[in-house]
Amino acid sequence: MRLNLLTQILIAFVLSIVLGLIFGPAIAVIQPLGDLFLRLIKFVVVPLVLSSLVIGVAGTGSLKQLGALGGKTIAYYMVTTAVAVGIGIVAGLIFMPGAGLSMPGTGEKPEVAQAPGVTDMLLGIVPTNPVESLVSGNMLQIIFFAVFVGLGITMLGEKSRTVYKFFEEFAEIMYKITGIVMRFAPFGILGLTAPIVGQYGLSVLLPLMKLLLAFAAGCLVHFVVTYLLAVRALGRMSPLVFVRGIAPAMLVAFSTSSSSGTLPVTIKSCEDNLKVPRRVTSFVLPLGATINMDGTAMYQGLAALFIAQVFGIDLSFTQLLMIVLTATLGSIGAAGVPGAALVMLSMVTASVGLPLEGVALIAGVDRILDMFRTTLNVSGDASAAVVVSAKERRRVQSPKEASVL
Numbered sequence: 001m002r003l004n005l006l007t008q009i010l011i012a013f014v015l016s017i018v019l020g021l022i023f024g025p026a027i028a029v030i031q032p033l034g035d036l037f038l039r040l041i042k043f044v045v046v047p048l049v050l051s052s053l054v055i056g057v058a059g060t061g062s063l064k065q066l067g068a069l070g071g072k073t074i075a076y077y078m079v080t081t082a083v084a085v086g087i088g089i090v091a092g093l094i095f096m097p098g099a100g101l102s103m104p105g106t107g108e109k110p111e112v113a114q115a116p117g118v119t120d121m122l123l124g125i126v127p128t129n130p131v132e133s134l135v136s137g138n139m140l141q142i143i144f145f146a147v148f149v150g151l152g153i154t155m156l157g158e159k160s161r162t163v164y165k166f167f168e169e170f171a172e173i174m175y176k177i178t179g180i181v182m183r184f185a186p187f188g189i190l191g192l193t194a195p196i197v198g199q200y201g202l203s204v205l206l207p208l209m210k211l212l213l214a215f216a217a218g219c220l221v222h223f224v225v226t227y228l229l230a231v232r233a234l235g236r237m238s239p240l241v242f243v244r245g246i247a248p249a250m251l252v253a254f255s256t257s258s259s260s261g262t263l264p265v266t267i268k269s270c271e272d273n274l275k276v277p278r279r280v281t282s283f284v285l286p287l288g289a290t291i292n293m294d295g296t297a298m299y300q301g302l303a304a305l306f307i308a309q310v311f312g313i314d315l316s317f318t319q320l321l322m323i324v325l326t327a328t329l330g331s332i333g334a335a336g337v338p339g340a341a342l343v344m345l346s347m348v349t350a351s352v353g354l355p356l357e358g359v360a361l362i363a364g365v366d367r368i369l370d371m372f373r374t375t376l377n378v379s380g381d382a383s384a385a386v387v388v389s390a391k392e393r394r395r396v397q398s399p400k401e402a403s404v405l
Contacts, residue, residue, distance in 0.1 A: 005182065009251045012186035013193060020197025027198035030191050034255075037188020040181045041261045044174060046137055048264055049286045050146050051171035056282030057150025058164055066154065072391055073284050076230075076384045077292040078328065083226055084294035084376070085324045087218050088301030095214035097302075098309030139260055139290045146286075171282070178264040185248075185265070189255045200368065211306055211362070215369055218298055219376045227383040235386035237274070245273030246382040253378040257370040259289045262378050270385045280389045288381035295373030295380075300327035300348045303362055307354050319352040326351045 003011070020027050057066060125140045127133040133141035149167075153160040228239040235242075249269045253262040267285050270276040304323050308315050315323075326348050345362070349355070362369070 008186040012189040016193035020194040028195045031195045033191025048174040052282035053146035053286045054150045054167045058153040059279045084298040085301040085327045088298035091214045091218035092305030097210035098306040192255045235390040253374045259377045284385045295376030297327045
């Protein structure tokens with residue numbers, strides 16, 4: 001009996017934990033399997049995002065429909081991100097992970113890239129050379145370019161039919177290649193996760209266990225209360241069906257810690273398992289992989305409180321609101337910044353006057369926290385695809401829209 005992809009990935013994930021604990025750092029010998037899988041994923045991401053997003057924009061049929069689709073998507077992402085930050089702050093207030101914690105290294109300043117200003121961040125979205133953006137893999141600039149190519153195709157109509165056909169067939173080729181790459185996923189998961197478990201083990205987590213538990217609890221609450229309720233109430237889908245359908249993407253996200261890297265799996269899971277139409281997945285998911293950073297935003301809220309508690313600083317209600325605002329807006333441009341999480345955290349701490357040295361406390365376990373962050377990000381992308389798909393379906397089926405179409 002042939003096991004399905006989800007079962008294979010689950011087996012590989014459990015096996016990687018067992019092998020990591022048994023062999024310790026020596027298990028790093030299988031890391032090339034994980035590196036190869038990441039290279040294969042990166043190999044398909046840029047052409048997949050470009051072709052699928054061009055088709056997603058051009059396939060809407062009109063600028064009016066594109067505006068409706070884009071408005072729903074961005075609104076959903078912004079609301080869920082703000083909620084995620086709030087949950088992170090509440091988790092910090094309940095668990096108090098930094099209270100009474102004294103750790104070495106509080107005086108060491110980590111090397112964190114300089115956070116860009118808002119103007120520079122917005123200007124950085126616009127590519128001066130689209131080809132260079134494709135070569136360097138700058139996802140925000142690639143999305144900008146793809147959206148405008150799709151808009152141009154839509155506005156030209158029949159005159160651009162040949163170009164539309166090219167991108168449509170190119171996207172089909174990339175979907176097929178993605179399917180081939182995903183057959184290697186269980187081996188990639190084994191090569192990625194086992195060395196991490198072997199390197200860190202369990203003892204290194206003990207000093208920061210309260211922080212890890214608080215963040216894991218926040219992610220679980222956000223997943224259940226925000227995503228599953230939205231999928232049930234707005235997407236008219238059973239939460240159980242959603243969880244089962246998106247599970248392969250969640251496991252890959254947990255192992256790779258890359259929303260963009262997990263994108264091919266997210267698209268495949270949403271289309272094959274959740275039956276979301278391609279015209280929705282090709283627009284909502286590439287956009288979400290870049291601007292929807294619920295897990296990252298939640299991390300900012302919790303980490304800021306953690307740092308404040310370690311240094312004995314009481315944050316006012318106004319400062320807490322500033323954290324929500326900074327983390328929500330900052331998450332939009334996070335994907336285009338090297339060392340996104342630490343850069344964002346430095347932005348958030350600076351906005352409320354917390355010492356930058358506090359970032360050093362979390363840097364050691366940031367890789368583990370990143371696994372939870374990415375899993376939540378990918379889940380949010382999938383929930384948005386389900387909700388937007390349901391909204392679009394009801395909009396098209398309404399008598400008023402039906403008469404127009």
